[in-house]
Amino acid sequence: MAQITLKALAHSYERNPQSNGDYAIRRMDHVWEQGGAYALLGPSGCGKSTLLNIISGLLEPSDGEILFDGVKVNSLPPEERNIAQVFQFPVIYDTMTVFDNLAFPLRNMKVPEHKIQSKVHEVADILELTPLLKRKAKNLTADEKQKVSMGRGLVRDDVSAILFDEPLTVIDPQLKWKLRRKLKQIHEQFNLTMIYVTHDQLEAATFADKIAVMYEGQVVQFGSPHELFENPSHTFVGYFIGSPGMNFFEVTTSDSGFRYHDIEFPASRKLLQQIDDIGTDNIKLGIRPEFVHVWDNKNSEAFEVDVIDIEDLGTYHIMSFQFKDTVMKARLHEDQKIPTSKAWISFPEQWVKVYVNEFLVEVEGD
Amino acid sequence: MIKTENNKAWFLVLPVFALVAFSAIIPLMTVVNYSVQDVFDAHTRYFVGTEWFTKMLNDPALQSALLKQFGFSFTILLIEVPLGIGIALLMPKRGWSASLCLVLVSLPLLIPLNVVGTIWQIFTRGDIGLMGWTLREMGVSYNISRNAVDAWATIILMDVWHWTPLIALLCYSGLRAIPEAYYQAARIDRASRWAVFRHIQLPKLTNVLIIGVLLRFMDSFMIYAEPFVLTGGGPGSSTTFLSQWLTTMAVGQFDLGPAAAFSLIYFLIILAVSWVFYTAIMNSQKEK
The missing domain is CATH 3.40.50.300 (P-loop containing nucleotide triphosphate hydrolases)
Structure with a gap:
């Protein structure tokens, strides 16, 4: 033993x-x-x-x-x-x-x-x-x-x-x-x-x-x-885990959340305070390609992005798209409509993770 | 696809065939040619069939030289192989000491054969040779030009000094090729030092040892320059090895027929022994 x-x-x-x-x-x-x-x-x-x-x-x-x-x-x-x-x-x-x-x-x-x-x-x-x-x-x-x-x-x-x-x-x-x-x-x-x-x-x-x-x-x-x-x-x-791996993009903090170019991701005051205490610029948001929501049509919640490439992996498709200055990937289901040049995506809040100095930060006591 | 059926590709073998013909077949056939004839001069020669072969095989002097030759080859193999393995095991594995050891061990191999003979000739002299003088001072009677046992021992010692490094280097390279994981697994399996040698190192050395033993057997069976310089074949004919007999016969007495017949016998013996040895080793490795 x-x-x-x-x-x-x-x-x-x-x-x-x-x-x-x-x-x-x-x-x-x-x-x-x-x-x-x-x-x-x-x-x-x-x-x-x-x-x-x-x-x-x-x-x-x-x-x-x-x-x-x-x-x-x-x-x-x-x-x-x-x-x-x-x-x-x-x-x-x-x-x-x-x-x-x-x-x-x-x-x-x-x-x-x-x-x-x-x-x-x-x-x-x-x-x-x-x-x-x-x-x-x-x-x-x-x-x-x-x-x-x-x-x-x-x-x-x-x-x-x-x-x-x-x-x-x-x-x-x-x-x-x-x-x-x-x-x-x-x-x-x-x-x-x-x-x-x-x-x-x-x-x-x-x-x-x-x-x-x-x-x-x-x-x-x-x-x-x-x-x-x-x-x-x-x-x-x-x-490293998952295929393809997680998407990351660098953000800055603002009074009410995270700022990525002209997009604002809201966050709790507590979380922002925690990040502030660490005191670093190395802040990233991450989301898995599986959790990126791809809409069939334009709507008010979704961001419009340019589709770069669609990979056919048999039972599913991987879509690469340009999200401002970051290339990201999303996984499309078998029966989902495949976007051509433009796509509408959104990030469900519970799947967006915050990384400070490369480590995950979650609201303490949650 | 249309395939042309012809055998023109065989012509591509011609260069190799020509090369082998010039390097091996033609010289060998010259010897075969001499061995079945009695040549007096350029115009007078008789076909004698297998007469020279019979004569050579029944010559008591040659028979004893042959026995001596086998004795010599097996003796040096018995000494050089274990000694070479031992040295290889003791040599450092890495760092500057490994390089130094490699250079030191390979030094004897770089010395020309007749120089080796000369070195040992001087080394064993009672008046100025380090070994001869030391032995004499210690009260040991030692004289390679009078005592056959001394001459034999010295030749064997000389061959061991000269050629053990070859076995050691071959084994060293063989040992280096064993992946570290084998030693690690053996430690985890709680193998003793002896078991590691017996079950990991020795089996992995088999291939280099086959090459080593074959090379040493062939070379020692054809040994010429070193004893020729050291003892000149004496005292008497006690250290006259086969190649020296052959040279005396062919060049000294110009007995081309018997010398050619004997060359062929000599060649066949080496071939046969090497083949038997190789086959035996290979068979022992096969699945039972």
Whole structure:
């Protein structure tokens, strides 16, 4: 059993880090609960693999603490932590059979041979590897190999967390969903904490109950796929999650709301006061393309905009339009009338989010 | 689409065919030509069939030289392969020390063969050679021009010094090609240092080792310049290897027929041993 706690954790590959930019992981506090299925989502180079290696013990953090069930494990090597890790490229022991591969960690731990037999067969059954047990692991396909590397973690009774580092990168698309389903099934069956690193939002959303979105060395939002979509707490989350990403436009504050060129978006006095207290010009409004309302006809509520492009994506259309000096996108439903050169749009108030210094601001106590 | 049916593309193979003919087939056929004839002068020659082959195969001096040759090749392989792997494992992986090590290790490979012989000839001299002098001062009787065992040991030592770096460099490059994830997975699987070597490093080195062993076998089987300079084949004929026999026969005594027959036998032996070795390794890797 393991609850993994990151306490004021930070990591830099530099010996004397000066600024935030020198940190691969910026100071963070985070808790991965026992038995959860988590995804760590972010673009390449955001520090997600670094964070994973710190959790598995392949890397020792330069600052802060990592705790397994409240016990500090900063300097414990991976072999002394109860974790298994599956890597981007399947790691198998070429000269061994599938059986020997699965038995390898147990043999290293000097588990009696009869126990190894039953344990390996049990895991092989779950992973559907039983018919392959006598084959040499070297000649398997990529997805079979990846199952073998996962199996080496599952055979160990002491494993309480499995870490996945983009495990489906080399798997054929049609097999990806199958393997992903297998992962979910294993998660339900084994009561293991699973942390899954990926840059694919779809993979993250199908695998995990909760997703941590990482950007420039910090977790900018931790929530369910639903929350990430409807209430992105950082502009990056808005931009990274969803296809296409969220629309943003820069505004200034006025006495009664936000001003965008000659358009006024009303806002509560309380919210404006909060923003005023922060004291910055970096204020943006954001709305998801899915929530932009596109009217069939001109009306008093709607803004008139120029249509730039219509993309046909099969079941729906994406319309790009010029909203003053910002190019924005809106998603049109299948049966909606497709505007030609002009369109009339409006932004439903509950879907317009306010970002100050790139972070979401909501009225406190609402 | 209309497809023209002809075989003109075969003409494109001609340049390669010509190249191979000039570089291999024609010289080889010259040797074959000599091996079945007894040549007296430009106008007098007799066809003798397989006579030279029979004679060569039954020559006791050559038989013992052949045995010696096998002994030599296997001895140096037994030493150089494990030693080379060991050195490769010990070499630093990155930083300036890695570059320095690479240069130091490859130095012996850059020295011309006859210079290697000369270096060791001087090195082992009892009066001015560092090794010869030291051994003599320590009271060890050591003389490569009188004692066959000393001569053999020195030649093996010389070959190990000269060629172990080749195996080490090949293995080093092979080791560098193993992705870090393998070592990380092994740590998570709690593999011992030995298990990492046995199940990750050694299997990943198989391919470079095949090349290394084949190269070293062929080269050591054809060794000529180094022992020729170091011992001149002596004392007696104790360190006279096959290539030296052949040179004496062909150039020294001008026995072209027997020399040609022997060349072919020599060539076929190397080919056969390399093939057997390669096939054996490849078969052992196949699925049972």
